[in-house]
Every structure is written in C-alpha cells, then in structure tokens.
Amino acid sequence: MAKIKKKGTSGQAKNYITRTQAVRKLQISLPDFRRLCIFKGIYPREPRNKKKASKTSTPNTTFYYTKDIQYLLHEPLLNKFRDQKALAKKIARSLGRGEVSDASRLEKNHAPKLTLDHVIKERYPTFVDALRDLDDALSLLFLFATLPSTNHVPPKTIALCQRLCHEFQHYLIVTNSLRKSFLSIKGIYYQATIQGQDIMWLVPYRFVQRVNGDVDYRIMATFVDFYTTLLGFVNFRLYSTIGLRYPPKFDTRSDENGAELAAFTLEGRAVGETPKALEASKLQTNGSSKEISREVQDKVDKVIKTAGLNQTKDEQTAETTEESTDAIDRFEPAAPEADTLPQPDMSGNEAGSLFAPFTFYVSREAPKAPLEFILRSFGCKRIGWDAVLGDGAFTHDETDSRITHQIVDRPQLPESSLPAIPAAKDDGAAPKVKPGTRIPGRTYVQPQWIWDCVNEGKLLRADLYAPGATLPPHLSPWVKPTRGGYDPRATLAEQEEEGEAEEAAEGGDSDEEMEDEAPEAQKAVDASDKSEDESVDGGMDVAGTDDDESDSEDEDEDEEKDFNGLEENEATSESEDEDEAARTQHQKELEAEAAGLPFSSSGATDEASKKKSSQSKKLAAKKRKEDEELERQKMMMSRKKRKLLEKMMYSNKKQSDEAAKLRSKRRKLEKGAQE
Structure with missing residues (x-):
C-alpha cells in the first residue's frame, strides 16, 4: 500500500508562504521585514489557487515564495536589524532609569550602520542592469530633492538627493546625453541615452509642497536609502568612464546662494575634451x-x-561610404504605403551644437533650473539671469550686448500699466531694465521654444513663440501619429475622410432643425408603440398563426422586390426628392413675394443643395456596397477568423470615432476663430 501523503506538504502549499509565517521564520518585526524585502527586491506573489496555497480559510492573505524567504535567512542585514532592536531596548532601559546621558551615548556611538553595497552588487551584476533600473530611482530622488524638510523627511536626506541629482545632471551636460523632454501636468519628463540605454524620469515642478499625513514616508524613505546607494554607484562609474574625478568639488557657500549646478566643479580631463x-x-x-x-x-x-x-x-x-558612415543612418520605408520606421535619435555632436552659438538670458518669471539644465545639455555655454535667481550666471546684466536670446514668460502689457524703473545704485550692480521693454537685436521667445527645438532636433521659427503669441501645441515626443488616428500637426484636409467635411457642414446647418423635430418625432414614436401594443391580444405575440406566416411571406416578397429593383427604387426616390425640392422652392418664392422681398439666391442655393444631396447619396450608396461586400467576405470565413476580424474592426472603429470627435472639435474652433 502506498504511503499516504499529508496535506500541505507539496504543491502550492509548499511553494508559497504567508507573510505571518515569513516574519516568524525570520524572527524580525514587520517594519524590518518590509525594509528587507525592499532592499532585496522581493515582492508578494499571487498563487493560482489560494485555497490550496493557504492552510487557513482567511481570504485576504499575502503570499511570498518559500524560496525567497529561505534566501533571506542568510542575509547579513538581519544581524544589523537584531542589533538595532537590542540597542533600542538598552536606550529604553536607560531612559526609564533617567540616565539621559547614557542613552544619548548609546545612540551616538553604538548605533549599527547599514551598508547596502553588497545588495547593489547582488541585484545588478552588470552595469547595464543598473542603468535599466534607473528610471524609478531618478524619479523618486528628484521628488525628494524638492520636498521641504519635516519630521518625516530630514534635511540630510534632501541634501543628499539634491547632490546626487546634480552630479547626474553634470554627466549628462558634459556628454550631451540628453535627448528629449516634455512639459506635462505631472512635471517635466526627461529622456537620456547612456551607453545605448534609454532612461526616462519625471521631475516635479518647483511649487510649494504640502506634506500630508496620508503618505507612508517610512516605506518611501526605505526606497530612498536604496536608490541613493544605487545612484552613487552609477555616478562613480559614469564619471570614471569619461576620466572625471568623483565626487566633484562642491562649494557649500555658492549652493546656499542658489547656484545649484554651478556649485560643482568638475576635475580630471579637460571638460571640453x-x-x-x-x-x-x-x-x-x-x-x-x-x-x-x-x-x-x-x-x-x-x-x-x-x-x-x-x-x-x-x-x-x-569615398561615399566612408563619408556616409560619419552620420547616423536614416531608415526610409520601401513603399509609400508601408509603415513608418522608427528613426534613430540625434548624436551627441548634433545635440552639443544645437544652442552652442547663442547666449541666453532667463527672465525672473521663467523657470531657471530646468532651462539651465536643458540649455547646457545642448551646448549652450553662456546663460545669464537676474541676481535674484542665484549665483552661477554668465552675466546678471540684462542689457549685455552679447545676449542673443531672452526667455520671457510674461504677457504683453501696455506701457501705462508697467511699473517705474527703480533708481540705479552706485554699488556696481547691473542696471535695471523696465519690464516689457525690448532691446533691439535680441530674440525674445517663450520657454516652450526651447523644449520644441530639443524634441525636433533643430531650431524652429522664433516668431511663433514670441511673448504674448498663441503657442503651437506642445506634443509629446514619444507619441507618434498612427494611421487612422488624429494628428494635431497635420491640417484637417489631410486627415478628413471622404465626404466628412460635407457631412459636417450639413450637420451644422441642420442641428437646430433636428432639435425642433426631435420632440415631435418622439411623440409620434410613442403613439405608434402604444397602438401596436393595444392591437395585440394581451400585448403578446402568438407563434404559428396564419397572420404571422402571411406577414413573413409578404416581407420576403418585399425583400426580393427591393433586392431585384434596387436601381428602380433609387431612381424613384431621386425623382421624389426633386419634386419635393421644387415644391419647397415654389413655397419660398411665394413667401418672399408676399413679404415684398427679392428672391434672387434661390437658384444658387438650390443647385448647392442638389449637389450636396447627390454627393451624400453617392457616399451612402458606396458605403452600402462596401458593407455588403464585407458581409459576403465574412460569410466565407471560419468562425475563429470572423471573430478576430470583428475585434479588429471594433478597435479600428473606436479609434476612428475618437479621431473624428477631435477633428470635429478642431473644426468648430477654426470656424469660431474665422468668425
């Protein structure tokens, strides 16, 4: 007789373990278990069958892989957590006795320090793996770099995040690795290419942050501890690959004066080389x-x-092949109707020469930090701003003749509403310029011009971004126009389907008429429904009656007549429409004659209405034929292929409907602007 297998010793019950069992097995507290799982990259798992995986009947249970918990048993951080727990007991005992000096001495001298270097080496065996996982790290560290210091977020953590982020930005500036950027509601998206890896992160706007109690900052602080260690390793490797000394020199006084990026001094090889x-x-x-x-x-x-x-x-x-290898290859489609192939980004040399020959001046109302970072990443060496914005500027003098472009983000105001120029001081400060004045020989643009030029990879027309002008749409560089979708850059004529403009014009003219006729049509439909319900005995149909059979035969005959005589019906409908148009024209002439008004435009309007009606009928007939052809093709398909085709048609129709809605909105806006 075979040995009886006990329940819960194999299968999913053995492969999964609950969180309570894992905490008991590791003999640590729940917060320490969360920290350890975050450091090691272990996350909860969802078994296929919770009843088989759990030995109890509790529905809301968190499961982990048993092998992951076995792996945590040999983690050196467990000893550090236990040492911290023992130290906390000693400090509590000292405070209970009133020995405050002993408690502070224990906390200062005997607190165990956690080092995550071995964790970074385990989780990222190669440098490319670390670069691939850098998106979330940069987003969280840039977020903490803008937070105010509170009890949950100490100032040391904020200063560390700011220093690491500025060091990473300096590497991007030196190597011209930044490629794209986008201004969104959440913040500013950046994308850089480092050693063939595309890295995208989000930087929030520098508004006044209000720290709420809804967020668990303990868990976020655990991620910050891990990500600061990771970014420190990455920065060291990046700096060493280009021959720069890490960490760079940091001037605390200039950083306190708002220098930010200018507070760092890079050493090593010549930075220009x-x-x-x-x-x-x-x-x-x-x-x-x-x-x-x-x-x-x-x-x-x-x-x-x-x-x-x-x-x-x-x-x-x-010779031509040798010359062509210097530039980036462009992929052209083999046929005009083929899909557009993704093109490679610009090279570092192209990015470094985009704003190189210009000198920019950032006005006080423009965001200095992101503009300085983008301009320096794309080759600009000379950037000036007002002394209020901090140190590190090329010049604080707005009237400097070397300035070629000025970034302004204030609307055009009349001179009467502008404030007076403050009196110049004799302390050597830069002279003040009256707000709203324009210095000749200088190009004034709004900040969006910088981002659009970067995303396009070339300099755009500056007059479209002049102060006070209506800016063109700022589109995401990562969303490419698809076939059948709405493209805001193209004109309506290029995107509209056949007959869409005529239908929209007819729909706009007949909106008011349809609104007036809608209540009367609804009343007629309700009356007809009531009469049909009353005509049937008890409101129910009886199957198998002679009347039903005769009705079905009549319907079949009518369908055959309609199918055989389709052209005759169309001809008769066209003649009836012409007679109706003639009657309405005659009625309008009589009304105009009775009112004593001339009726001269009747012929032109009638011809235009006839053309519109004929075009709409042709389009309707064409659409009907296409639908009939599609139904015939679907009848020849198998059930599986038919279902697949219907899903494709549904998704395409949904996309086309959304594009049509956007086009109609744009059509109304353009029509209102013309009026």
Whole structure:
C-alpha cells in the first residue's frame, strides 16, 4: 500500500508562504521585514489557487515564495536589524532609569550602520542592469530633492538627493546625453541615452509642497536609502568612464546662494575634451582595422592598375561610404504605403551644437533650473539671469550686448500699466531694465521654444513663440501619429475622410432643425408603440398563426422586390426628392413675394443643395456596397477568423470615432476663430 501523503506538504502549499509565517521564520518585526524585502527586491506573489496555497480559510492573505524567504535567512542585514532592536531596548532601559546621558551615548556611538553595497552588487551584476533600473530611482530622488524638510523627511536626506541629482545632471551636460523632454501636468519628463540605454524620469515642478499625513514616508524613505546607494554607484562609474574625478568639488557657500549646478566643479580631463575622450575608445578599436584595410586597398589598387582596369567608380563609392558612415543612418520605408520606421535619435555632436552659438538670458518669471539644465545639455555655454535667481550666471546684466536670446514668460502689457524703473545704485550692480521693454537685436521667445527645438532636433521659427503669441501645441515626443488616428500637426484636409467635411457642414446647418423635430418625432414614436401594443391580444405575440406566416411571406416578397429593383427604387426616390425640392422652392418664392422681398439666391442655393444631396447619396450608396461586400467576405470565413476580424474592426472603429470627435472639435474652433 502506498504511503499516504499529508496535506500541505507539496504543491502550492509548499511553494508559497504567508507573510505571518515569513516574519516568524525570520524572527524580525514587520517594519524590518518590509525594509528587507525592499532592499532585496522581493515582492508578494499571487498563487493560482489560494485555497490550496493557504492552510487557513482567511481570504485576504499575502503570499511570498518559500524560496525567497529561505534566501533571506542568510542575509547579513538581519544581524544589523537584531542589533538595532537590542540597542533600542538598552536606550529604553536607560531612559526609564533617567540616565539621559547614557542613552544619548548609546545612540551616538553604538548605533549599527547599514551598508547596502553588497545588495547593489547582488541585484545588478552588470552595469547595464543598473542603468535599466534607473528610471524609478531618478524619479523618486528628484521628488525628494524638492520636498521641504519635516519630521518625516530630514534635511540630510534632501541634501543628499539634491547632490546626487546634480552630479547626474553634470554627466549628462558634459556628454550631451540628453535627448528629449516634455512639459506635462505631472512635471517635466526627461529622456537620456547612456551607453545605448534609454532612461526616462519625471521631475516635479518647483511649487510649494504640502506634506500630508496620508503618505507612508517610512516605506518611501526605505526606497530612498536604496536608490541613493544605487545612484552613487552609477555616478562613480559614469564619471570614471569619461576620466572625471568623483565626487566633484562642491562649494557649500555658492549652493546656499542658489547656484545649484554651478556649485560643482568638475576635475580630471579637460571638460571640453570629454566628448573626444568618449570617441577615443572607438578610434582605438577601429584604428588598427582601418590601417590594415588601407594597406590591403593599396595593394589591390596596384594590381588593378597593372591589369589596366578602371577603378574610378569603385573609389567614388568607397569615398561615399566612408563619408556616409560619419552620420547616423536614416531608415526610409520601401513603399509609400508601408509603415513608418522608427528613426534613430540625434548624436551627441548634433545635440552639443544645437544652442552652442547663442547666449541666453532667463527672465525672473521663467523657470531657471530646468532651462539651465536643458540649455547646457545642448551646448549652450553662456546663460545669464537676474541676481535674484542665484549665483552661477554668465552675466546678471540684462542689457549685455552679447545676449542673443531672452526667455520671457510674461504677457504683453501696455506701457501705462508697467511699473517705474527703480533708481540705479552706485554699488556696481547691473542696471535695471523696465519690464516689457525690448532691446533691439535680441530674440525674445517663450520657454516652450526651447523644449520644441530639443524634441525636433533643430531650431524652429522664433516668431511663433514670441511673448504674448498663441503657442503651437506642445506634443509629446514619444507619441507618434498612427494611421487612422488624429494628428494635431497635420491640417484637417489631410486627415478628413471622404465626404466628412460635407457631412459636417450639413450637420451644422441642420442641428437646430433636428432639435425642433426631435420632440415631435418622439411623440409620434410613442403613439405608434402604444397602438401596436393595444392591437395585440394581451400585448403578446402568438407563434404559428396564419397572420404571422402571411406577414413573413409578404416581407420576403418585399425583400426580393427591393433586392431585384434596387436601381428602380433609387431612381424613384431621386425623382421624389426633386419634386419635393421644387415644391419647397415654389413655397419660398411665394413667401418672399408676399413679404415684398427679392428672391434672387434661390437658384444658387438650390443647385448647392442638389449637389450636396447627390454627393451624400453617392457616399451612402458606396458605403452600402462596401458593407455588403464585407458581409459576403465574412460569410466565407471560419468562425475563429470572423471573430478576430470583428475585434479588429471594433478597435479600428473606436479609434476612428475618437479621431473624428477631435477633428470635429478642431473644426468648430477654426470656424469660431474665422468668425
């Protein structure tokens, strides 16, 4: 007889363990268990069958993999947590005895320090793995860098987050790794490309933050501890790859004066030669192969010349290929109706030369921190701002003749409403300029011009972004227009379907008429429904009666007549419509004659209405034929393919309906602007 297998010793009951059992097995508190799981990257799991996985009948149970908990048993951090617990007992005992000095001494000298270096090495065996997991880290650290200091968020944590974020920004500035940015409601999105990995993070706007008690800052502080260690490792590796010393020099006094990025001083190689240092490794690997290929090419050329062959065409093609390899390849579709292939981003050299020849001045109302970061990332070396915004500017003088572009974010105001110019002081400060004045020879733009130029990879027209002008739509650079979707950059004529504009015009003219006719039509429908209900005995249909059979036969005959004589019915309907149009025209002429008004535009309006009606009928007939053809094709399909086709048609129709709604809104806006 086989051995009886006990319940809960195999299968899902063995593979999963509850949180309570895990805490008991590790012999730590629940907050320490949460911290340990966050550090090690262990998360709850959902079993397929909770009844089989749990030995109890509690429905709301959190499960973990048993192997993950077994892995935590050998974690060195467990000893640190137990030491902290023992120290907390000693401090509580000292405070209970009234020995405050002993308690402070224990907390200061004997507190165990947690180091997460080994955790980072375990979770990220390669540097590329760390770069791939950097999105959430940067978003959370930039968030904590803008929070005010409270009991939950100490100032040391905020200062550490700010320093690490500024160090990461300096690497992006030196290497020109920033590629795209987008202004959204949540904040500013940035995307950088580092060693072939696209990293995207979110930076909140610098508004006054109100820290609420709804957020559990203990869990967020645990993530901050882990992410600060991770970003410190990443910054060290990034700086060492380009030959810069880490950490960079940090001037505390200039940082207190609002210098931010300018408070750091990079040391190592010449900072201007850093992009060349990045290309040095590529040149070293490719240099030997190029020299060998040149020697081989020279030998081949000698052989060809001795043979009397012409090599001019081959030399031209070789030169063109060598020249073309310097630029980034562009992928063109093979056919005009094919899908658009994703194009590669700009290179570091192109990004570093976008704003290089310009000198910018940031006005007081514009956001200085994001503008400085983006401008420096794309090659601008000289940026000035008012002294109120902090230190580190190229110039505080707004009247400096070297300034080529000024970023303004205030509307145009009349001169009478502008305040007076403050009196100049003799302390050597920069002279004040009256707000709203324009210095000749300088281009004034709104901040959106910077972001749109960065996303497009080229300089756009500055007059479209002049102060007080209606700005073009700021679109996300990561959302590409799809076929059949709405594209706000294209005109309505390019996106509208066949006959959509005519239908919209007819619908706009007949909206008021439809609103007037709607109540009367509803009354007629209600009356007809009541009469039909009263005509049937008891309001129910009896199956199998002679009347039903005769009705069905009549309906079949009518359908056959309609199918056979479709063209005749269309011809008769067209003639009836023409007669009705003639009657309405005659009625309008009589009303105009009775009122003593001329009726001269009747012919033109009638012709236009006839053209619109004929076009709408043609479109309706074409659509009807397409629907009939589609139904015939669906009848020849299998059930599985038919269901798949219906799902595709549903999703396409939903997308087209949304695009049509957006086009109608745009059509109304343009019509209102013209009026």
